[in-house]
Amino acid sequence: MTLLDRRRKAPAPERSRTGGAQPRETDGARAARLRRRARLLSWGFPFVLLALVVAAKLLTMSAAAQQAIWAYDAKDGAGVSGAADWMGAADVVETHKSHFARGDALVLAGDFAGARSAFEEALRRTGSDDECTIRVNLVLATEKLGDAARDGGDAASADRLYADAATVIKQAPEGCFEPDSPQNQQQQGDRLGEARDRLERKRAEEQASGNQSQQPGQGTPPQSQPSTEPPRTPEQQAQDGRVDALERSSEAGQQERSEGDQRRDYLQNPPAAPVDRPW
Numbered sequence: 318m319t320l321l322d323r324r325r326k327a328p329a330p331e332r333s334r335t336g337g338a339q340p341r342e343t344d345g346a347r348a349a350r351l352r353r354r355a356r357l358l359s360w361g362f363p364f365v366l367l368a369l370v371v372a373a374k375l376l377t378m379s380a381a382a383q384q385a386i387w388a389y390d391a392k393d394g395a396g397v398s399g400a401a402d403w404m405g406a407a408d409v410v411e412t413h414k415s416h417f418a419r420g421d422a423l424v425l426a427g428d429f430a431g432a433r434s435a436f437e438e439a440l441r442r443t444g445s446d447d448e449c450t451i452r453v454n455l456v457l458a459t460e461k462l463g464d465a466a467r468d469g470g471d472a473a474s475a476d477r478l479y480a481d482a483a484t485v486i487k488q489a490p491e492g493c494f495e496p497d498s499p500q501n502q503q504q505q506g507d508r509l510g511e512a513r514d515r516l517e518r519k520r521a522e523e524q525a526s527g528n529q530s531q532q533p534g535q536g537t538p539p540q541s542q543p544s545t546e547p548p549r550t551p552e553q554q555a556q557d558g559r560v561d562a563l564e565r566s567s568e569a570g571q572q573e574r575s576e577g578d579q580r581r582d583y584l585q586n587p588p589a590a591p592v593d594r595p596w
Contacts, residue, residue, distance in 0.1 A: 385418045394425035413442035433458040449493035449505040456482045456512045472523050479516045486513045
């Protein structure tokens, strides 16, 4: 072996498939290729980031939904509200669910006007799967506002709110009422039908009451006769005042209990088959 044999032999140039030598990439061509690769990566990065956000949203949605269900069943309005905020973070998929949960939180807080607005926003954002469920809660919240207006003596506002709730039912798709429809798996159609009957009855009662109040009086009102009873002593008047106060307190307590029962029946503990929440 000679010294020439020990020298490192230069590598043979690569051959193309056609048998020719592969041309060496120049520095300028390599830089251009790297710039094209960087542009492609920069254009694709937002889509990759969006896909990661959607995946994270889907993973956390079920946990937030379960938290909302537990809190709602425990009548924990703050817990439901927190779960709604959690679902609303990075709200890029199923955006109606956070608004629906927020509406339920406001129901538990007794804020039926705020609940109505939240349910209306959920209805605007939802697809067909949860539409009937959202309409049920929107109708009930609007009906409660009508009841409050009626009890406050505002018959015109009550009738308008009852009419708004009836319109929500009228605009419901047929699937809400079909027995085997995927939209009516929890008897949403039955609850909408019951609400429609209640609203018609309440509107009829309000209209009848308004007609009676507008009828002119017939005949001459009877003349008041002077009282023959002796005047009440201060002690008797004080006793009468205490009795009246007790009666008013009892009536107020009964009305409060009745309204609480209605709230549970309408929105919190629906009778028969409850409607599933869409979260």
